[in-house]
Amino acid sequence: MKPGRLKQILLLTDGCSNHGEDPIAVAALARNQGVTVNVIGVLDDRQNGRPQGLEEVESIAEAGGGVSQIVYQKSLSQTVQMVTRQAMNQTIQGFVNKELTEILGKDQTIEELPPEQRGEVVEVVEELGESCDLDVLVLVDTSASMHHKLPTVKEALFDLSLSLNARSGSNQFSVYAFPDPKKTIKKMVDWTPELGEIHGIFSKLNSGGYTPTGPALKEALYTFAGKPLFERLRDGEDPYEETGF
Amino acid sequence: MKKRAFNLTPGSQVIGKWNGHKYMIIKELGFGACGTVFLCRTLQGDTYALKMGEDSSRMMLEVNMLKKFGKVQGVKLGPSFVDVDDWVDQKGGAHPFYVMEYIDGISLSSFIKGKTNEWIGICAIQLLTDLEKLHECGYVFGDLKTDNLLVSSSRIRWIDVGGVTASGRAIKEYTEFYDRGYWGMGMRRSEPTYDLFAVTMIMMEMAYPAKFEKGSSPLKTLESKLASSSQLKPYRQFIQSCWKGRYKSAQAMKAGLTDILLKRQEGSSRLQKRRDGRRGEEMELAALSIFAAAVFGSAVVSFWL
Known part of the structure; x- marks a missing residue:
């Protein structure tokens, strides 16, 4: 089995969307296109209890076939890499399960195998997680309440590339911020294998009082394909390659 | 949770x-x-x-x-x-x-409590001995931390091997305090030196059970914590050498640590000898007095006869 390329959107936010289309629907669309959506809700270190609106975090990730986590700033670094890895494994497992069903028949998943065989299959999943290529588009909510958390976000992103670049598979990262008055999302870092040199990326930001998570996700999904979806469709080609292996 | x-x-x-x-x-x-x-x-x-x-x-x-x-x-x-x-x-x-x-034991922190700082080195040597074996098999422990260890009859045992990773792969799980990536001291790739760094952090933890965060300049934080602990004084140079990457294998690091511990023991064994010497004198004195008493006794007996 040759590992292919996994595609993920990682959304970092601290609140509920309040503008434009439903982010949960967009996440479901992304999943259909072979792009996994992970969401991390970032709490203030001083914040007590769960703020309102963060249930959306879980719903978006669920619809996007990804992983969600709500964390305090100080554990952001560790969470970002963990969520990304978990989602990778989840995607690979989903794929392996599909193969198993095809070979062994209906409802035959990894969990249902006898322990001996399960032990062998998980080694294969591990191996694929180590060697597959990965694209992560990081989408950062830069609305006013997120501003003082951005240095931590930057650190966490550097840490993410540190973790993932230790794998034998190759990685590509890009970073987008939202909201942006002109294009909904703003490119901060173009596709790059290293997130080390991202000093000052969040320095020039203008944010309104709204959080258009849905439109931002959709725009991120378009960007993933390299160019807007409709252009591709007009060209008569499949906008997204199969995320298969 | x-x-x-x-x-x-x-x-x-x-x-x-x-x-x-x-x-x-x-x-x-x-x-x-x-x-x-x-x-x-x-x-x-x-x-x-x-x-x-x-x-x-x-x-x-x-x-x-x-x-x-x-x-x-x-x-x-x-x-x-x-x-x-x-x-x-x-x-x-x-x-x-x-x-x-089932490994019945106590946590490293409760084991070390009240013990002399020699034990910090002894525990580290035990860890390095096991790591050496693991590394020889082409694996790295990965998530090496006190939570994953127990002391059972004065010997450190691993109780959770979930983080063990084949050499050359990415570390799959880690805990920030023990992770060299967190401290800006290297890649998060599984190689023997990754575990060696974690061993120094376990030694640090024995001096600072509450642990500490990296702050704005991680290396400075580490250095100052190391310098200000009297418990770690004998190991200061040794730990720094590890951070500078002088030890490439558990074996080399163990040799470095053994040198320190033996030197310390030599120091204390000299004391021991002096004490032994004194005890010898006491023995001579006692023997002498018994002899004297015997002579005196026989003199008294002969007097009566």
């Missing part, structure tokens, strides 16, 4: 779906992100540790590691493996579990 999906109380019985073995739960030993560990007893009366979790893949990876490292070259690295199975609860839900040797 997620709510546990299974309900096991002392007295509950766990029967394996595949192998059919029965285990009676005695008590809960602890729980973490990926499962709960119970003390259990078999029908034959043997006690084991039973770990039940939800993530079946992760559990299987742990089992694979246990099978591999229960015993390496005659040395027990992790707990020995006993059984792996699924337990089906009353509602029909399946929960993966595995059974391993």
Whole structure:
């Protein structure tokens, strides 16, 4: 089995969307296109209890076939890499399960195998997680309440590339911020294998009082394909390659 | 923390779906992100540790590691493996579990409490001895931290081998305090030096049980913490050498540490000798007085005669 390329959107936010289309629907669309959506809700270190609106975090990730986590700033670094890895494994497992069903028949998943065989299959999943290529588009909510958390976000992103670049598979990262008055999302870092040199990326930001998570996700999904979806469709080609292996 | 999906109380019985073995739960030993560990007893009366979790893949990876490292070259690295199975609860839900040797011990922090700082070095040597074996097999421990260790009859044992990774791969799980990546001291790739750094952090933790964060300049934080601990004074240079990358293998690092410990012992053995010397004098004195008494006694006896 040759590992292919996994595609993920990682959304970092601290609140509920309040503008434009439903982010949960967009996440479901992304999943259909072979792009996994992970969401991390970032709490203030001083914040007590769960703020309102963060249930959306879980719903978006669920619809996007990804992983969600709500964390305090100080554990952001560790969470970002963990969520990304978990989602990778989840995607690979989903794929392996599909193969198993095809070979062994209906409802035959990894969990249902006898322990001996399960032990062998998980080694294969591990191996694929180590060697597959990965694209992560990081989408950062830069609305006013997120501003003082951005240095931590930057650190966490550097840490993410540190973790993932230790794998034998190759990685590509890009970073987008939202909201942006002109294009909904703003490119901060173009596709790059290293997130080390991202000093000052969040320095020039203008944010309104709204959080258009849905439109931002959709725009991120378009960007993933390299160019807007409709252009591709007009060209008569499949906008997204199969995320298969 | 997620709510546990299974309900096991002392007295509950766990029967394996595949192998059919029965285990009676005695008590809960602890729980973490990926499962709960119970003390259990078999029908034959043997006690084991039973770990039940939800993530079946992760559990299987742990089992694979246990099978591999229960015993390496005659040395027990992790707990020995006993059984792996699924337990089906009353509602029909399946929960993966595995059974391993029960290691009865105390945490490193309670073991070290009240001991001389020589023990910091001795514990580190024990860790390095086991790591050397593991590294020879082409694996790296990965998530090396005090939570994953127990001291059982004065010997450090690993109780969780879930983070063990084949050399050259990415470290799959880590804990920031022990992770060299967090401190800006290197890649998060599994190579022997990754574990060696964690050993120095375990030594640091023995001096700072509450641990500490990296702050704005990680290296400075480490250096100043190291410099201001009197307990770590004998190991200061040794730890710094490790951070500077002078030790490439557990073996080399162990040799460095052994030098320090032996030197310290020489110092104390000189004291010992002096004490021995004094004891010798005392003995001579005692022998002399007995002899004198005997002479005197015989003199007295002869006088009476």
